[in-house]
Amino acid sequence: MTLTKDSFDALLEWLDPDRDKAGQSYEAIRCGLIRIFVSKGLVDAEFYADETVDRVVKRLPEIRADYVNEPARYFIGVARNVIREALRRKEVTTDVLPEFPTFRTGQSEMADCLAKCLKSLPHEKLELIHDYHVYEGKRKIASHREMAGERSISVGALRTRAHHVRTSLETCVNRCMEDRRNKTVGDRHNNRAASRRVHHS
Numbered sequence: 001m002t003l004t005k006d007s008f009d010a011l012l013e014w015l016d017p018d019r020d021k022a023g024q025s026y027e028a029i030r031c032g033l034i035r036i037f038v039s040k041g042l043v044d045a046e047f048y049a050d051e052t053v054d055r056v057v058k059r060l061p062e063i064r065a066d067y068v069n070e071p072a073r074y075f076i077g078v079a080r081n082v083i084r085e086a087l088r089r090k091e092v093t094t095d096v097l098p099e100f101p102t103f104r105t106g107q108s109e110m111a112d113c114l115a116k117c118l119k120s121l122p123h124e125k126l127e128l129i130h131d132y133h134v135y136e137g138k139r140k141i142a143s144h145r146e147m148a149g150e151r152s153i154s155v156g157a158l159r160t161r162a163h164h165v166r167t168s169l170e171t172c173v174n175r176c177m178e179d180r181r182n183k184t185v186g187d188r189h190n191n192r193a194a195s196r197r198v199h200h201s
Helices: 005-015 019-039 045-063 071-088 108-120 123-132 137-151 155-200
Strands: none
Touching: 005 019, 005 045, 019 045, 019 071, 019 123, 019 137, 045 071, 071 123, 071 137, 108 155, 123 137, 123 155, 137 155
């Protein structure tokens, strides 16, 4: 399905009666979707984000009257189905990951470490860190309040949980990078030693 002007207008109206706020919500949701797909190592995160939007728009006439939660939550639910389908097709790579600065040339080792650490997270913690970063600004506050309500905890407790997950990720990445640096040093030492043996033989 390709978004038409009418279908896109209907989507914006569902997101917020105020056109400007709706546009901001749409951009925030789409960026959040891209981060989620990148975190799963999907080759074309923007394609999958657009596919998710298309599916939501297609279902909009059926859900808009009865759906009462934040729209972003529905997008995330659809995105998870898209992820499952994509993983079954094995269209996966782990070159870049979300929620950390974009990796420049020479930082592929950090990306690999982050991929490894994300995969080691329990499912509920991975979902929490993804959902926590979907929105920005005022929408983020409302989303966090909803997430806290779903878990029957305070927003402060939710913030603490998200902080603990991110801290554990950073610790894991730092440890992984240190292990890789030590391995690199060891490999260089072994190569020099082998070269000297060849030279003196």
